[in-house]
Amino acid sequence: MIDTTRITEPCPYCGEPETNIAIRPSRKGGHTAQCPTCGARSGNGNTPAEAITAWNRRF
Structure with a gap:
């Protein structure tokens, strides 16, 4: 399983919490x-x- 604990930002469009963002x-x-x-x-x-870094930089 991939560690997603480094995702620090929620979804910028709908506000979904960062704990629910999936890496695929x-x-x-x-x-x-x-x-x-x-x-x-x-x-x-x-x-x-790199995908996690890209997600966190969207803000």
Whole structure:
């Protein structure tokens, strides 16, 4: 299981708490963080850590 405790920001669109944001494999390869409520996604990262960083930088 991927550690998502480093996600520090809620969804910027719907406000879903950061504890519910999922890290998933991307269709383009790599990983993305995705909100389970509205489907908002971070940029694509080569690793789960890069996807988490991209999510946190959206604010």
